Amino acid sequence: MSIREDPRADRQLLDRFRFDAERWLAQCEAVQQGRASTEQALVDGVIEPVTDVETLADEESEQDAEVREIGEQALARGEVAMVVLNGGMATRFGGGVKGAVEVGDGKSFIALKLEDAARAQRVFGRVVPVVLMDSFATRDQTRRHLETLVEAARHPEAVLHMDQTISIRLDTDGCPFVGNDGKFRYYAPGHGEFFGVLVASGVFAGLARRGVRWLCFGNVDNLGATIDPSIIGHHVRNGRDMTVEVTAKRRDPNGAWDVGGAAVRVDGRLCVVEGFRFPPSLRQETLPDIQTNNMVFSLGALADPLELPRYLVHKRVDGRDSLGFEAITCEASGLLRPGGNPRLSLSLLRVPREGPRGRFFPVKSREDLERLRPQLLERMRAGWALREHSSARQSV
Numbered sequence: 095m096s097i098r099e100d101p102r103a104d105r106q107l108l109d110r111f112r113f114d115a116e117r118w119l120a121q122c123e124a125v126q127q128g129r130a131s132t133e134q135a136l137v138d139g140v141i142e143p144v145t146d147v148e149t150l151a152d153e154e155s156e157q158d159a160e161v162r163e164i165g166e167q168a169l170a171r172g173e174v175a176m177v178v179l180n181g182g183m184a185t186r187f188g189g190g191v192k193g194a195v196e197v198g199d200g201k202s203f204i205a206l207k208l209e210d211a212a213r214a215q216r217v218f219g220r221v222v223p224v225v226l227m228d229s230f231a232t233r234d235q236t237r238r239h240l241e242t243l244v245e246a247a248r249h250p251e252a253v254l255h256m257d258q259t260i261s262i263r264l265d266t267d268g269c270p271f272v273g274n275d276g277k278f279r280y281y282a283p284g285h286g287e288f289f290g291v292l293v294a295s296g297v298f299a300g301l302a303r304r305g306v307r308w309l310c311f312g313n314v315d316n317l318g319a320t321i322d323p324s325i326i327g328h329h330v331r332n333g334r335d336m337t338v339e340v341t342a343k344r345r346d347p348n349g350a351w352d353v354g355g356a357a358v359r360v361d362g363r364l365c366v367v368e369g370f371r372f373p374p375s376l377r378q379e380t381l382p383d384i385q386t387n388n389m390v391f392s393l394g395a396l397a398d399p400l401e402l403p404r405y406l407v408h409k410r411v412d413g414r415d416s417l418g419f420e421a422i423t424c425e426a427s428g429l430l431r432p433g434g435n436p437r438l439s440l441s442l443l444r445v446p447r448e449g450p451r452g453r454f455f456p457v458k459s460r461e462d463l464e465r466l467r468p469q470l471l472e473r474m475r476a477g478w479a480l481r482e483h484s485s486a487r488q489s490v
Contacts, residue, residue, distance in 0.1 A: 097262065097270070102278050111230045111260035118261055121419050125268030125406075130419075135405040136373045139361040143381045147340060147357065149444040150324065153451065164330050165323030172220035173307040174326060177292075178207050179285045179387075180236060180314045181229030181258050186459040191232045193314040194239040197463065198471045203314045204236070206474050208245040211252060214321045221252050222321060223306065225297055229258045229282035256295035258282040263409075264417040271416045279411050286421025289400035301393060309396075311389040311423070317470050318453040319388040325443065325453075326390060334441035335395035336427060338366050340383035341447045341454045353378055355385040355424050357442050364440055366424040371405070383444060385424055386454045395438055400426050 097115055098105045124130035151157035168174055184192040193204040201209070204226070211222040228236050233255075240246040246253055263271035263279040273279045288311070292298045301309075308326055312319030329337040343352045354369040358381060366385050372378060404419035429437035445453040448469065455470055457463050463470075 100270070100278075102270070102272060102276060103262070104277070104280075107230060107280070108260060108262075111257060113260050113262075121404075122264060122268045125264055125266075125417060130406050132370070132406050132408070135371050137360055137367060137371050141367075141372070141376055142359040142362075144357045144359060144364065144442065145382060147383065147442045147444045148328070150328070150446065150451070153324075158324055161327030161331055162324045163327065165325065165327030166218065168308060168326055168330055169214055169218040169222070169321070169323060170220060172305050174214075174321065175223040175225060175301055175304075175306045175309050175393075176207070176211055176321060177225045177227060177288070177309050177311040178204070178314050179288075179312065180204065180226045181232055181282050181285065182314075183231045187463075188460075191235045191239065193226075193232065193236060195463070197317070197474075198467050202239065202243075203317065203457075204239060205243050205245065206317055207314065208243060208249075208253070210320050210474070212245045212249060215249070215252070221249065221304075223252050223254050223301065223304065225254045225256060225301075225309075227256050227258060227285070227288060227291065230260045230280060231282065233257055254297055254300065256291050256297045258285075258287050258291060261418065263411060266415055266417065268417075271411065271414075274412045279416065281409075281418045281420075283404060283418065284407075284420030284422055286402040286404075286423045286425060288423055289396060289402070289426065292396060293399045298393070298396065307393050309391040309393055311387075311391060313387055313456065315457040316386070316388065316453075316455055317457075317474055318447075318455040319386070320453075320474075322451070322453075325388075325445070328443050329390040329392075329441065332441045333439075335392045335438040337390040337441040337443055338424060338427065339386045339388040339443050339445045339453055341386055341445055343379065343382060343384055344447075351379040352384045355387075355422075356381040356383060357385065360428070363428075363436070364442075365428040365436075366440070366442075367428070368405075368422045368424060370407075386445070387424070388445075388453055389423065400429060400437060402426060402429070 180193045182192050184190045184195050187195050194202050211224045214222045260280050261283050265271045271279045357366050402421040402425050404421050407418050407420045409416050427440045447454045
């Protein structure tokens with residue numbers, strides 16, 4: 095009996111979200127045979143901090159004016175789209191879709207993302223498509239939520255959709271994880287699926303036909319990741335395939351340093367590594383920045399889907415330990431071509447965390463939202479600064 099035919103499985107759901115049974119069986123065997131562990135994800139090589147990172151220039155400086163004009167020109171030509179990761183459930187908010195959670199002023203995370211894109215359209219006269227990457231857990235509720243939003247109704251052509259795949263959680267023995275209700279538990283295998291889903295969904299081809307060349311990528315719950323012409327301009331000017339925004343590390347109120355992904359050199363090669371891949375012996379406070387999961391990609395570099403490694407991840411489900419295998423987007427920076435060159439060329443940009451140009455306001459819990467709400471609303475009301483006499487407003 096195949097896994098789809100198991101009475102504990104939701105066959106319709108598995109088929110709808112492209113369950114890869116062959117990959118899943120290989121993962122089961124890897125766990126059962128002891129070939130899969132969290133230790134296998136650890137970086138193997140000499141890790142060195144990266145200190146020579148370009149910093150986003152002051153807004154009134156000549157350096158910022160230069161890159162801002164490049165970004166504004168790209169927006170005025172209709173070359174920019176936004177990718178919003180919207181596959182997560184609001185488990186720390188009491189369930190539902192995180193993107194649909196109200197931030198304030200009656201507006202959800204998704205509504206504020208759409209308003210940001212609509213603001214750019216009003217200023218530069220060209221649509222900025224917003225691509226929502228959903229999962230089995232968010233797709234239908236997100237569609238219903240969009241029906242209630244003014245910006246989605248006003249510019250339906252500006253909202254595009256693509257869905258992650260689905261997989262079945264495993265127990266620690268490598269067997270299907272069965273929940274307390276006697277049914278399998280499912281998960282989406284990480285936002286690193288973005289590269290494959292972008293092409294398989296037809297969104298890549300659709301954006302290319304529109305003339306889009308640059309993708310602004312970020313989490314739905316980080317409202318600091320606005321469409322900023324200066325960020326886009328940095329990416330375009332540097333001519334890289336992938337720009338990752340980083341921000342200076344801090345201590346929390348308890349004195350502990352930020353822990354997360356960071357830009358490093360591994361055996362001399364620049365890349366961005368997710369936090370759980372650093373060996374315990376590495377003192378992460380020696381790495382000056384953390385990565386924000388805000389990125390800019392050159393669309394043309396993504397025509398051939400990237401296959402990222404999937405790492406074993408533990409998660410508590412129904413009070414028990416469960417296993418999944420997830421791909422992480424920043425890890426694309428470490429992929430190599432057969433000759434040893436990077437698959438995607440990489441640029442780093444250090445950005446402010448807070449303030450009118452703050453780029454990093456992650457909201458992972460109800461407490462985060464309550465604490466950050468005033469800053470979030472002020473940040474979104476301000477949007478990004480627009481120069482009234484920008485050359486980008488002229489025909490190009």
